Amino acid sequence: MDPDQLFVKIANKEIPSQEVYSDEEFYAFRDINPGAPTHILVIPRRHIKRITDAGEEDALLLGRMILVANKIARQEGIAEDGFRYVINCNQNGGQSVYHIHLHILGGRPMAWPPG
Amino acid sequence: MDPDQLFVKIANKEIPSQEVYSDEEFYAFRDINPGAPTHILVIPRRHIKRITDAGEEDALLLGRMILVANKIARQEGIAEDGFRYVINCNQNGGQSVYHIHLHILGGRPMAWPPG
Numbered sequence: 001m002d003p004d005q006l007f008v009k010i011a012n013k014e015i016p017s018q019e020v021y022s023d024e025e026f027y028a029f030r031d032i033n034p035g036a037p038t039h040i041l042v043i044p045r046r047h048i049k050r051i052t053d054a055g056e057e058d059a060l061l062l063g064r065m066i067l068v069a070n071k072i073a074r075q076e077g078i079a080e081d082g083f084r085y086v087i088n089c090n091q092n093g094g095q096s097v098y099h100i101h102l103h104i105l106g107g108r109p110m111a112w113p114p115g
Numbered sequence: 116m117d118p119d120q121l122f123v124k125i126a127n128k129e130i131p132s133q134e135v136y137s138d139e140e141f142y143a144f145r146d147i148n149p150g151a152p153t154h155i156l157v158i159p160r161r162h163i164k165r166i167t168d169a170g171e172e173d174a175l176l177l178g179r180m181i182l183v184a185n186k187i188a189r190q191e192g193i194a195e196d197g198f199r200y201v202i203n204c205n206q207n208g209g210q211s212v213y214h215i216h217l218h219i220l221g222g223r224p225m226a227w228p229p230g
Contacts, residue, residue, distance in 0.1 A: 035228025052185050052194050063178030066202075070167045073204070077137065079167050082205030086229045087181075089188070090197030094225050110209050113150025114201045114218070115226040 007043045009098035012061030021075070025061065026068045037107025038078050042069050049098045051089050069104050086114065122158045122214040127148065136190070140176065141183045152222025153193050157184050164213045166204050184219050193221030 001009070010029060011067040017029035020040050020059040031039040042065055048054055052060055066085070073079040083106030094115065116124070124130040125144060134142035135155050146154040157180055163169055169177055181200070188194040198221030203210040207230065 034153065050142030051181065051200065052188065054182065054185065056182065059178030059182055060174055061178065062181045063176065066166065066170065066177045067169065067174055068165065070169065073167065078207070080205065082203070082207030084128065084204070084208045084229065085200075085202040087200040088197070088225070089199070092193070092224050093195030093199045095197065103229070106207055108198055109207050110203070111229050111230040112209050113230065114199065114220065115229040 004049060004098040005047070006097050006111075007039040007041075008045075010046050011043060011045050021068060021072050023068070026065060028068065028072055028099070031103070034104040035103075036107065038076050038083070039077060040072055040076070040104040042072065042104065044100055048100045050095065051087050052099055054100070065102055069102055073104060073106065076104075076106070078104075082106065082110075084110045084114065119164060119213040120162070120215060121212050122156075123160075123162050126158060126160050136183060136187050138183070141180060143183065143187055146218070150218075151220040151225070153191050153198070153220065155187055155191070155219040157187065157217040157219065159215055163215045165210065166202050166215055169215070180215075180217055184217055188219060188221065191219075191221070193219075197221065197225075199225045199229065 010017045011027035021028035032108040086103040126142035136143035143157045201218040
């Protein structure tokens with residue numbers, strides 16, 4: 001399997017995951033190796049390798065990805081106490097899977113700098 | 116001064132900053148207390164306190180904020196090696212100024228978990 005396709009397969013339920021949210025454009029699931037008590041990944045169903053591969057035509061998709069994350073943060077009860085959104089790009093960013101994903105981390109105070 | 120207005124004043128050049136990028140919708144400047152060799156903040160000129168205060172009508176603005184960050188990452192020469200985008204919300208997230216801002220951190224390998 002092309003490891004870049006891992007998240008497409010997760011979104012398509014070909015690989016099991018702990019679903020948190022699902023709609024036509026996005027799928028969200030719990031990170032299997034959580035970095036905080038609440039750690040969720042939001043992915044667009046469309047395969048875009050890295051955030052820098054997104055173009056002007058993807059502006060609405062990227063904005064909606066954040067709005068979906070906001071909805072999930074409320075649903076998880078971490079919106080009021082607070083949380084951190086993280087997007088990693090390429091090696092220095094620590095990107096592990098080459099399919100855009102937004103990390104939501106909460107349930108504890110997040111330290112600074114962010115890694 | 117209302118501390119929430121700090122970034123509006125920075126974007127309006129009423130308070131000096133190291134400008135990196137500017138357009139009608141966004142302003143970007145170097146973090147005065149950098150957490151990485153390259154550490155830039157991208158802010159919308161419009162005052163929105165927290166990311167969870169953004170509504171459906173802000174989807175395009177949020178998406179464009181990421182596209183502007185991509186442009187800056189390329190301009191700064193960190194796109195290929197990689198970088199991390201971070202948005203903090205409320206206390207657990209470590210949000211310090213209550214005006215939406217996207218952190219771009221690069222120039223070194225970023226560790227995990229992200230804070």
